[in-house]
Amino acid sequence: MTAAVKILVVDDEPPIRKLLRMGLAAHGYEVLEAMNGKSALELLDKKPDLVILDLGLPDIEGLELLRRIRHAQESLPVVVLSSRGDEAGKVAALDLGADDYVTKPFGMDELLARMRAALRHQLQVHGERPVFHVGALSVDLVRRIVRMDDKQVKLSPKEYDLLRLLVQHAGKVLTHKFLLHALWDEPTDTQYLRVYVRQLRRKIETDPERPHYLLTETGIGYRLRAPD
Numbered sequence: 001m002t003a004a005v006k007i008l009v010v011d012d013e014p015p016i017r018k019l020l021r022m023g024l025a026a027h028g029y030e031v032l033e034a035m036n037g038k039s040a041l042e043l044l045d046k047k048p049d050l051v052i053l054d055l056g057l058p059d060i061e062g063l064e065l066l067r068r069i070r071h072a073q074e075s076l077p078v079v080v081l082s083s084r085g086d087e088a089g090k091v092a093a094l095d096l097g098a099d100d101y102v103t104k105p106f107g108m109d110e111l112l113a114r115m116r117a118a119l120r121h122q123l124q125v126h127g128e129r130p131v132f133h134v135g136a137l138s139v140d141l142v143r144r145i146v147r148m149d150d151k152q153v154k155l156s157p158k159e160y161d162l163l164r165l166l167v168q169h170a171g172k173v174l175t176h177k178f179l180l181h182a183l184w185d186e187p188t189d190t191q192y193l194r195v196y197v198r199q200l201r202r203k204i205e206t207d208p209e210r211p212h213y214l215l216t217e218t219g220i221g222y223r224l225r226a227p228d
Helices: 014-026 037-046 062-072 087-095 108-126 157-168 176-183 190-204
Strands: 006-010 030-034 050-054 078-082 101-103 129-132 136-140 145-148 152-155 213-219 222-223
Touching: 006 014, 006 037, 014 030, 014 108, 030 037, 037 062, 050 062, 050 108, 062 078, 062 087, 078 087, 078 108, 078 145, 087 101, 087 176, 101 108, 108 176, 136 190, 157 190, 157 222, 176 190, 176 222, 190 213
Parallel strands: 006 030, 006 050, 050 078, 078 101
Antiparallel strands: 129 136, 136 145, 145 152, 213 222
């Protein structure tokens, strides 16, 4: 029998923990609960497969706790659950290594989808697939061949590097800062990134103005749609 996927829920609000405990258990997940940062760090010894982290905790500031979790278990997927609507807070969490964020109030279906994407991303990092498929898009990471509906797509070196990076982190939000640092050796303006995103969309999207694959997270960065 396969062991249940173990989720560590870190939130100081009992109603939220109850909602998550019931919702996650109904989908076959094993749930660990922490009401503060100290308990969360202690429960890392239980080897959770993913953390759902509220940033507004009473004892340890949320971003500091995220730093400590990343230091303790570098590859552990973390989905931030936040009542903060500000983009700066979301960007800070993503730059510190969070895999995704969901803003309160949230829908359980959306949270489950973000969790599945984060878990898939972790598997992909540890065993990268040579050929990535989502919808009509395929990317052969070994032969550097991109296809849409089985027709080969010609990309410039920088366009391919951008797509490869998005493929390697499919389903995860990549911030402007992360992408600029990864793609250019020198400090570069975000406008250059937007230019390449626009060019890439013209080649892989049926309607570049309403993208299906390369999605914008307004004010934060970009996300490549993960396989279903």
